[in-house]
Amino acid sequence: NGDASGEEDDKIDWDTDDELEIQNFPLSSHSSLSNPGGEAILGDGEASSSTGSCHSKLIQHFVGMGFPEQMVAKAIEENGESNTESILETLLTYSALENSPQRQQPVNANHCSLESDENEFSNTDSWSEDEENTDSSFNKEKTVLSLANMGYTLEEASKAIDKCGPNASIAELTDFIFATQMSTARDASPQQLPNEIKPKPEPIDYDNGMHKRKFFESELCDSKKRREYEESIMYGDNETIRIPKPMIGYGIPTEPCRVFHRRLPDSAIGPPYFYYENVALTPKGVWDTIKRFLYDIEPEFVDSKYFCAAARKRGYVHNLPIVNRFPLLPLPPHTISEAFPLTRRWWPTWDTRTKLNCLQTSIATAKLTDRIRKIVEDLKGEPPLKVQKYVLDECRKWNLVWVGKNKVAPLEPDEVEMLLGFPKNHTRGGGISRTDRYKSLGNSFQVDTVAYHLSVLKDMYPGGINVLSLFSGIGGAEVALHRLGITLKNVVSVEKSEVNRNIVRSWWEQTNQRGNLIDFAFVQQLNGDRLEHLIDSIGGFDLVIGGSPCNNLAGSNRYTRDGLEGKESALFYDYFRILDLVKCIMDKQR
DNA sequence: GAGATTATGAATACGCAA
DNA sequence: TTGCGTATTCATAATCTC
Numbered sequence: 001n002g003d004a005s006g007e008e009d010d011k012i013d014w015d016t017d018d019e020l021e022i023q024n025f026p027l028s029s030h031s032s033l034s035n036p037g038g039e040a041i042l043g044d045g046e047a048s049s050s051t052g053s054c055h056s057k058l059i060q061h062f063v064g065m066g067f068p069e070q071m072v073a074k075a076i077e078e079n080g081e082s083n084t085e086s087i088l089e090t091l092l093t094y095s096a097l098e099n100s101p102q103r104q105q106p107v108n109a110n111h112c113s114l115e116s117d118e119n120e121f122s123n124t125d126s127w128s129e130d131e132e133n134t135d136s137s138f139n140k141e142k143t144v145l146s147l148a149n150m151g152y153t154l155e156e157a158s159k160a161i162d163k164c165g166p167n168a169s170i171a172e173l174t175d176f177i178f179a180t181q182m183s184t185a186r187d188a189s190p191q192q193l194p195n196e197i198k199p200k201p202e203p204i205d206y207d208n209g210m211h212k213r214k215f216f217e218s219e220l221c222d223s224k225k226r227r228e229y230e231e232s233i234m235y236g237d238n239e240t241i242r243i244p245k246p247m248i249g250y251g252i253p254t255e256p257c258r259v260f261h262r263r264l265p266d267s268a269i270g271p272p273y274f275y276y277e278n279v280a281l282t283p284k285g286v287w288d289t290i291k292r293f294l295y296d297i298e299p300e301f302v303d304s305k306y307f308c309a310a311a312r313k314r315g316y317v318h319n320l321p322i323v324n325r326f327p328l329l330p331l332p333p334h335t336i337s338e339a340f341p342l343t344r345r346w347w348p349t350w351d352t353r354t355k356l357n358c359l360q361t362s363i364a365t366a367k368l369t370d371r372i373r374k375i376v377e378d379l380k381g382e383p384p385l386k387v388q389k390y391v392l393d394e395c396r397k398w399n400l401v402w403v404g405k406n407k408v409a410p411l412e413p414d415e416v417e418m419l420l421g422f423p424k425n426h427t428r429g430g431g432i433s434r435t436d437r438y439k440s441l442g443n444s445f446q447v448d449t450v451a452y453h454l455s456v457l458k459d460m461y462p463g464g465i466n467v468l469s470l471f472s473g474i475g476g477a478e479v480a481l482h483r484l485g486i487t488l489k490n491v492v493s494v495e496k497s498e499v500n501r502n503i504v505r506s507w508w509e510q511t512n513q514r515g516n517l518i519d520f521a522f523v524q525q526l527n528g529d530r531l532e533h534l535i536d537s538i539g540g541f542d543l544v545i546g547g548s549p550c551n552n553l554a555g556s557n558r559y560t561r562d563g564l565e566g567k568e569s570a571l572f573y574d575y576f577r578i579l580d581l582v583k584c585i586m587d588k589q590r
Numbered sequence: 591g592a593g594a595t596t597a598t599g600a601a602t603a604c605g606c607a608a
Numbered sequence: 609t610t611g612c613g614t615a616t617t618c619a620t621a622a623t624c625t626c
Contacts, residue, residue, distance in 0.1 A: 243603085279618060281602065312618080361619060365596055396615080433593055443618045473618095547618080555617030558599050 080528075081588075241287045241299065243280055247313060249300035253327035253452055254334070260322060268295035268319045271540065271586055272468075274579050275320065275453065275477075277445065277547035278572070279554050280313040283563045286553055287315055290564070293576045295319075300453075304446035308332045309339040310356040310399075310419045312446045314547075321456045328451045328483050332421060336401065339419060346402035350388050356399045356411075359419060360556055361442030363410035364398035376406040413437040420476075421447025421483075423507075427474055430506055432499040440500055445476030445547065451484050457543065464489040464515070466538050468582065470523060470546030470575055471495065475504035477545045482511060490538040493519045494526065494546075523574040531578065532585050540586050544579050548572040 059072050250260040276294060280287075280301050287299055294317045304312035309332070333339035335354045337347070372391055376383060383391070391408075394400065400408035411419070413434060417426050420441060427437045454477075457465060464487025469477050472495040481488060491508075495501050501519050508517045518534075520526065535541065551557060552566020564572055 245604090277618095281617060283601070311616085313616085314618080357615095358617060360617075362595095367596070393615090397617090435593060435595090439619090441618090445618095550618050551620090554619060555601065557617090557619040559620050561601075561619085 240284060241291060243301045243313075243315075246306075247280070247301050247303040248306055249302040249316070249453075250322040251325070252302070252306040253325070253331070254306065262298070262322065264319055265296045268297050270319055270583070272542055272544050272582060273318070273320050273457070274544040275316065275318040275450075275546075276575060277314055277316050277450070279550045280315045281555055282553040283561065286564045290315075290317060290572065293573070294579075302449055304449045305355045307448040307452065308419055308421065308446060309334055309336050310446075311358050312449070313358065314446075314449070316450075316453060318453065320453060324456060324459075325452050326455045328421070328448050328455075328480075332419075332448055340401055340415070343401045343403060346404055346407065348382075348402065350382065351392060351395065351402070353392075353396070356401075356419070357396055359399065359411070359416050359442055361439045363438060364394070364400060368394060368398065369400065369408050369410070372400075372408050373406050413441065416441045419446075420444055421449075421451070422474070422476075422479060426479075426507060427503055430499070430502050432503065436499055440474050440497070440503070443550070444473050445480065447476055447480045447483065450476060451480035454480055454486075454543075454545075455484055457481075458484055458486050461486065461542060463487065465542040466490040466540065467492070468541045468544045468578070469493045470544070470578060471548050471571070472500070472504060472519075472546070473497075474500050475507055478504060479507070482513075487515070488513055489515045491515065491517050492534055492538075492541075493517060494521070494523050495519065496521055523571060523578060526578050526581075528581055528585070531581050535582065535585050535589070540589070541582055544582055546575055548575050 059069060059076065248255075250262075274294075276290070278290065280303075291297065291299060297317050297319060299315040299317045300322075301313070301315050304310065304314070307327075336356055337344055337354070372394060375387060376391065379387065382388075395408060399411060401411065403409045413427060414424050416438070417424055422441075422444075427440055432440070465481070466489050467477070467481065469475075469491055472478070472493040475493070478488065478491060478493070493501070493504060495504065498521075501521070505517065505519070516538075548571045549568035552560055552562045552569035553564065554561070560566060562569070564570065
């Protein structure tokens with residue numbers, strides 16, 4: 001099916017997206033893939049809309065990181081154009097050789113201003129004492145390279161090292177750079193701030209104002225709160241990304257009170273469209289890093305409690321349009337009572353919950369539910385406040401529902417499926433254990449939420465789309481697209497768990513999909529060559545979607561909450577790697 | 591050995607009063 | 609501004625059972 005890049009793609013106007021219509025803000029000065037001069041480089045919008053060859057852009061890409069042009073050309077010659085990872089490795093090797101203690105050359109005389117910076121900063125510092133000079137210079141340049149790979153300019157990196165010292169950690173250095181960037185940004189007027197999201201002043205009067213009024217009454221009635229929300233989403237915080245309250249992103253289907261416009265950084269503009277998801281409440285700095293890598297797009301934080309009866313606080317980074325979204329119909333139950341009518345009879349008046357908390361990967365023990373039964377049973381009538389609080393705390397913590405007289409219970413897997421927007425029995429049978437069902441479901445998308453964001457694709461791709469689905473899990477993205485009525489022409493799905501792959505395969509077959517489902521077990525299998533081959537054979541990807549592992553980010557993890565560098569969560573960088581490769585390959589083919 | 595069961599806090603944000 | 613109380617969180621390791 002090689003017609004994907006034909007007439008349908010021509011309908012998409014990547015450069016004049018409606019999101020671009022409002023502002024004309026200057027670009028961010030610290031895009032993760034900007035060179036020191038702030039010029040656009042490989043994989044960005046300017047590159048994709050220019051007529052230059054991919055080869056020269058590839059050179060520019062690495063020159064932007066601070067490598068000499070000649071060195072880059074040699075590395076590309078050795079590794080070929082498609083394998084950017086190998087090129088980078090080769091360049092780092094060259095640099096290490098070049099920057100041996102005997103040769104104190106800057107990485108790139110044109111871009112690296114190490115010497116002038118040292119003149120500027122070294123007057124009070126003692127880092128460059130003679131006896132340490134060679135080693136510290138070597139280490140410094142290694143660190144500069146590391147920071148350059150993270151997207152900082154060589155000038156920023158060098159200044160940071162000079163200020164913080166040669167032994168400063170990467171975290172300290174990035175903090176310093178970020179602080180410098182923010183202090184520069186503070187000097188600028190709000191109109192000059194990059195990457196802004198600016199709400200249109202006039203709210204749209206949906207539904208004759210009924211929903212709007214209700215919404216403002218319930219959440220944003222207070223003008224101060226409204227102002228705070230607007231400011232938080234417009235300007236964020238000067239130090240780290242702040243999560244807006246209420247957590248509704250660019251709007252929710254039930255209360256679409258405002259129309260937001262945003263201007264994407266050029267480097268973020270596709271093709272392809274992409275959509276990345278992870279938990280909203282991460283250790284500090286994680287979303288800053290994610291944002292920096294994903295082309296400086298401001299994450300859209302949304303709590304699925306506005307879409308269904310369970311909370312699910314997630315951040316989404318995507319380059320999709322944000323106007324004319326529509327929800328899946330019928331709308332799912334929005335309260336516990338609507339979702340589980342049989343619980344009404346047993347629900348005590350003092351349990352005031354209307355929404356469940358986040359559906360996680362494990363459930364309460366029988367011992368706990370038994371303990372609660374005994375406590376409530378023995379008391380007869382309304383328990384004292386202290387007992388009520390204990391029971392309610394446990395019910396909130398474990399998402400317990402009242403299923404009988406004085407009896408609470410954890411949700412059944414099929415109930416979790418329903419809450420998350422999957423078809424009943426989606427994860428049932430076919431070799432998966434009950435424990436693993438909870439685990440897979442707990443790690444999944446909330447389908448209605450994601451579908452709302454993806455709904456804009458329906459009109460754009462009437463003939464269907466090609467999807468690259470990374471960390472597919474039980475196929476939340478695929479189910480969302482299918483439920484939206486978007487034809488799945490080709491789906492390349494990457495999922496480590498065999499039972500999950502089987503679940504998606506079964507769903508694919510039982511929903512009579514006419515397209516092709518190609519699956520891989522590991523993201524590492526998708527290198528440049530393989531991606532190029534896939535793109536050649538299907539005609540390019542229209543959407544790259546996925547949520548990388550949250551194990552090391554999630555608050556529930558008491559053992560290995562190690563942040564984005566954690567064992568599993570570091571796979572985020574594979575998402576970025578693959579997305580960037582796809583952008584490059586597709587750009588080359590345009 | 592697979593699956594089920596059980597026990598195991600801390601990081602983070604936020605509201606509010608001092 | 610600071611300190612304190614409250615609320616929330618796509619989990620993991622050890623152990624048990626069959």
